Amino acid sequence: xxxxxxxxxxxxxxxxxxxxxxxxxxxxxxxxxxxxxxxxxxxxxxxxxxxxxxxxxxxxxxxxxxxxxxxxxxxxxxxxxxxxxxxxxxxxxxxxxxxxxxxxxxxxxxxxxxxxxxxxxxxxxxxxxxxxxxxxxxxxxxxxxxxxxxxxxxxxxxxxxxxxxxxxxxxxxxxxxxxxxxxxxxxxxxxxxxxxxxxxxxxxxxxxxxxxxxxxxxxxxxxxxxxxxxxxxxxxxxxxxxxxxxxxxxxxxxxxxxxxxxxxxxxxxxxxxxxxxxxxxxxxxxxxxxxxxxxxxxxxx
Amino acid sequence: xxxxxxxxxxxxxxxxxxxxxxxxxxxxxxxxxxxxxxxxxxxxxxxxxxxxxxxxxxxxxxxxxxxxxxxxxxxxxxxxxxxxxxxxxxxxxxxxxxxxxxxxxxxxxxxxxxxxxxxxxxxxxxxxxxxxxxxxxxxxxxxxxxxxxxxxxxxxxxxxxxxxxxxxxxxxxxxxxxxxxxxxxxxxxxxxxxxxxxxxxxxxxxxxxxxxxxxxxxxxxxxxxxxxxxxxxxxxxxxxxxxxxxxxxxxxxxxxxxxxxxxxxxxxxxxx
Numbered sequence: 356x357x358x359x360x361x362x363x364x365x366x367x368x369x370x371x372x373x374x375x376x377x378x379x380x381x382x383x384x385x386x387x388x389x390x391x392x393x394x395x396x397x398x399x400x401x402x403x404x405x406x407x408x409x410x411x412x413x414x415x416x417x418x419x420x421x422x423x424x425x426x427x428x429x430x431x432x433x434x435x436x437x438x439x440x441x442x443x444x445x446x447x448x449x450x451x452x453x454x455x456x457x458x459x460x461x462x463x464x465x466x467x468x469x470x471x472x473x474x475x476x477x478x479x480x481x482x483x484x485x486x487x488x489x490x491x492x493x494x495x496x497x498x499x500x501x502x503x504x505x506x507x508x509x510x511x512x513x514x515x516x517x518x519x520x521x522x523x524x525x526x527x528x529x530x531x532x533x534x535x536x537x538x539x540x541x542x543x544x545x546x547x548x549x550x551x552x553x554x555x556x557x558x559x560x561x562x563x564x565x566x567x568x569x570x571x572x573x574x575x576x577x578x579x580x581x582x583x584x585x586x587x588x589x590x591x592x593x594x595x596x597x598x599x600x601x602x603x604x605x606x607x608x609x610x611x612x613x614x615x616x617x618x619x620x621x622x623x624x625x626x627x628x629x630x631x632x633x634x635x636x637x638x639x640x641x642x643x644x645x646x647x648x649x650x651x652x653x654x655x656x
Numbered sequence: 657x658x659x660x661x662x663x664x665x666x667x668x669x670x671x672x673x674x675x676x677x678x679x680x681x682x683x684x685x686x687x688x689x690x691x692x693x694x695x696x697x698x699x700x701x702x703x704x705x706x707x708x709x710x711x712x713x714x715x716x717x718x719x720x721x722x723x724x725x726x727x728x729x730x731x732x733x734x735x736x737x738x739x740x741x742x743x744x745x746x747x748x749x750x751x752x753x754x755x756x757x758x759x760x761x762x763x764x765x766x767x768x769x770x771x772x773x774x775x776x777x778x779x780x781x782x783x784x785x786x787x788x789x790x791x792x793x794x795x796x797x798x799x800x801x802x803x804x805x806x807x808x809x810x811x812x813x814x815x816x817x818x819x820x821x822x823x824x825x826x827x828x829x830x831x832x833x834x835x836x837x838x839x840x841x842x843x844x845x846x847x848x849x850x851x852x853x854x855x856x857x858x859x860x861x862x863x864x865x866x867x868x869x870x871x872x873x874x875x876x877x878x879x880x881x882x883x884x885x886x887x888x889x890x891x892x893x894x895x896x897x898x899x900x901x902x903x904x905x906x907x908x909x910x911x912x913x914x915x916x917x918x919x920x921x922x923x924x925x926x927x928x
Contacts, residue, residue, distance in 0.1 A: 360754045361835020367743060368750030371806065372758055375720070375765040378803060379772070382780035451670050461673055463913065464680050468856075471684070472864035474881040478902045479687050481888060488895045490686075490698070511917060578771075585773035588881070589868045592888055606775040606867075613779045614871065626776050632917055637771050641764045644815075648763070651818040 361458075388578060389623035396617060410624035421625065423600050424608035427515070428584060431604060433517040434584030435526075439576055446534030447560065447645045462532065469529035477592025480521045484508055484593075484603055511601035514594050518602055521589050530579055537571030538564055570647050577640040584636065605629055688906070691899035712896030719897065720883055726904070729863060729879045732794060736801035737858035741851060743802075744809025749839050751810055753818035753825065763814055766807040774867045782871055792874040800868055806860035812857075816850050817843065852919065856912045863908060880905045 360368075393406045414421045441550035449457065457465075468476070483491045486506035495501045498620040543562055549559045565572075569598035587606040590596065596611070603611070609629060690698055697707040716722060751759045751766075780793075781800070790796030820843070828842040844851065866881035873882060884905070887898050 360750050361838070363836035364746050364750045364839065365754065365835075366752060367746040368759065368762060371743065371747045371810075372762045372765065374803060375762070375769055375807065378777070379765060379769055382777050386776070448672065452665065452672060458673070461676065464677050467684070467909070468680055470860050470912075472860075472866075472881060472905055474864065474866050474884045475687075475902045475905055478884055478888070478898050479683055481893065482687060482690065482899060485893060485895070488893055493699075513792070524680075524683070528676070543830055581771045585775070587773075587775065591866065591886060595889075606773055609775045609779075610867075614782075619779075622779060626779065629773060629776050633772055633776070637768055640771065641767050644767060644811075645760070645763065648815050650816050651815050 386623045386630070389619060390627045392620050392623075394618070394620035394623070405438065406620070410620045411628075413420060413621060414624055414628075418621070420603065420608060420611075424603050424605045427601070427603055428586070428605045429521070430515060431522070431583045431586050431588045433581060434522065434574075435579050438523050438527050439579050441523070442530035443534055443572075445527065445531040446538065449535050450538045450564075451556075454546060455539075457532075457535065465528040465532045466526075468525045471525070473525065473588035474592050476521050476525050477589045480517060480589065480593040481530050484517050508594060509598060511598065514598060514602045515525070518590055518593060519584075521593070522586070525589075526579065526582070530575060533575045534568075534572065537568040537575065540571065541567045562579075570643060570650070573643050574640065574647065577636055577643070581636050581640070584633065605632070662678070684906075688903050691896065691903040693896075695896060712894075712900040713840040715894070716897040716900045719894075719899070720886070721878075722883075722901075722904070725878050725883045727879055728794060728877055732801065732879060733859050733862035733876075736798045736862050737855055739803055739822050740802050740805035740809055741855045741856050743807040744813065744854075745844060745851070746836065747806065747840055748810045748813035748817055749843060751814045763810065766810040766814075769804060769807040770811055774865075777869050778859055778867060781868070787873055791872060792876045794877050796872060797869060797877065797879070800872070801865065805861055808861060809854055810857060813847075813850065813855055816847060820846065849920075852916065856916075860908065860912075 372465045374584055379627075390410050391405060391407060393401045393404050393409065396402070469478050481489070483489050485492065487510055489506070489508075492501075492506050495507075496503055501507075507517050545563060546559065549563055585606050586604050587610075590607060594602045596607045600608075605625070609622060609625050612625055614619055691712055691870040692708045692710070694709050695709060747762070753759075768896060785796050790799070807827050824842060824846065825838060828838045833841060863879075864881060865879075866885065869879045870882050870885060871880070880901070884898070884901055887894065887901060
C-alpha cells in the first residue's frame with residue numbers, strides 16, 4: 356500500500372505546516388534581529404542603529420527588574436515542581452483506591468479547576484484575598500491571625516504565596532488525574548501479582564510503576580513546568596506584578612518592556628532569552644512525545 | 657488482612673472523594689453564591705434564599721456592555737474551535753499516516769506553538785496586526801485562535817489516531833475510498849467521543865485566553881477575560897460585579913458537561 360493519505364489531506368497538512376512555521380520562525384528571527392538594534396525612544400539619535408550585544412548587557416547589568424523577573428519565575432518553577440510532587444502522591448493514593456477506573460463524578464471534579472479560565476481563578480483570588488474586600492483577609496483579621504493593617508497581597512511573600520496557592524488549586528487535581536492515567540499503562544494483573552507476592556508498596560512503585568510510567572511522567576512534568584514558566588493570567592489579574600515588582604514573572608516583564616515602557620530593543624533581547632529558556636523545556640518534551648507516539652504506533656502500550 | 661482492607665477501602669474512597677470535592681468545589685460555589693448576594697449579607701454572613709439579589713448583575717450590565725462582550729466571546733470561540741477541529745482532524749491524519757519528513761516535523765511544530773509563551777509571539781503579532789488591519793477585528797482573533805487551537809487538536813489527536821489499527825484504513829482503501837473520504841467516512845465516526853472532547857477544549861481555550869485578547873483588541877472587540885481585567889483595574893473594586901462577570905464566564909462548563917453526559921447516556925442506551 357502506498358502513502359495512504361491522499362492529495363486533499365496532504366494539501367491541508369502542507370498549508371498548516373507552512374502556516375505554523377511562519378508563525379513560529381518569522382517572529383523568532385525578527386526578535387533576535389531587533390535585540391541587536393537600539394530601539395529605545397529615549398535615545399532618538401541612535402534609534403534603529405546596530406548596537407551588537409548592548410541590549411543584553413543592559414539587561415544583565417543595568418536592569419535590576421530583569422534579574423528580579425528571573426528570580427520570580429524561578430520561584431514559580433520551584434512551586435510547579437512542588438505541585439507535581441503533591442499531585443504524584445495524590446495520584447498514588449487514587450491508584451491504590453481505584454486501580455482501574457475512577458468514578459466519572461471524580462474525574463469531572465478533578466478536571467473542573469483546569470477548565471476554568473485562569474482569569475476567573477484570579478478573580479476568585481481577589482474576592483478572597485483582596486486588601487479591603489477579601490473574605491479570607493477579613494476573616495483572618497477578625498480572628499486576629501493577621502494584624503489589622505496588613506493583607507495577604509500587600510507583602511512580597513504573601514503575594515507570591517497567594518499566586519502559588521491559586522495555581523496549585525488549578526493544577527494539582529488535573530496533574531494527579533494525568534499521573535493516575537499514566538499508572539494505568541501497568542496491567543492490573545502485575546500490580547496484583549506484586550501484592551500477592553508480598554512485595555512492599557514502595558518496592559512496587561520503585562521497580563514496577565516508575566519504570567513503566569516514566570515516559571508519561573516525564574511528559575506531564577515538562578508540560579507543568581512550561582506552564583509555570585509562562586505564568587501570566589493569574590498574576591496579571593490578581594496582583595498586576597505587584598506589590599512593587601515582587602510577582603513580575605518573565606512574561607509580565609516582557610509585556611511591561613514592550614507595551615508600557617516601549618523599549619523594543621531591550622524587550623527583544625529579553626524575549627530572545629525567553630525563547631532559549633523555553634527551548635530547554637520544549638525540546639525534551641518533543642523528543643519524549645515522539646517516542647511515546649512511536650510506541651503507540653508499534654502497539655506496545 | 658485482606659478482609660480488613662475490604663472494609664477500609666469503601667470508607668477511604670468515600671473520604672477521599674469527599675475531601676477532594678469540598679476543596680475543589682467550595683471556592684467555586686461560594687464565588688457563584690456571592691454574585692447573587694448583597695454586600696451587606698455577605699459581610700454579616702447571613703446568606704439565605706431570602707437575601708438573593710440580582711443587583712450586581714444590574715450594576716454590571718449598566719457598567720459594561722455585557723451582551724456585546726458575550727456575543728464577541730461566543731462568536732470568536734465557536735467559529736475558531738469548529739474550524740480548528742475540522743481542519744485539525746485532516747492535519748492529524750496527515751501527521752499520523754503520512755510518510756516522510758514533513759508529517760513528523762509538523763507534530764513537533766504543533767507542540768512548540770502550543771508551548772511557546774504567548775508573550776514571546778505577541779509583540780510581533782501586535783505590529784503585524786496593526787499593519788494588515790487585523791488589529792481590534794474579530795477576524796484577527798479568530799484566525800489566531802484557530803491556529804493555536806488547531807495545533808492543540810493535532811497534538812492531542814495524532815497519538816489517538818496512531819493507536820487506531822491500520823486495518824481500518826486498509827479496509828476503506830479496498831472499498832475504494834481515498835484521502836479526505838477515508839477521514840470523513842471511516843476515521844471520524846470511529847473517534848466521535850474524542851472529537852467532542854477536543855472541540856470543547858478548543859472552545860474553552862479561546863473562551864479563556866487573556867494575553868492575545870488584551871493586546872490585540874481595543875474598543876470594537878472585547879472578550880470576557882479582557883472585560884474581567886477591566887473590572888480589576890482602578891482604585892475601587894466592585895466585588896459583586898467581579899463575581900457576576902466571573903459567574904457568566906463559567907456558563908459553558910455546565911453546558912458542556914450536560915452535553916457530554918447526555919451523549920454518553922444515549923450512546924449507552926443505543927448499544928444496549
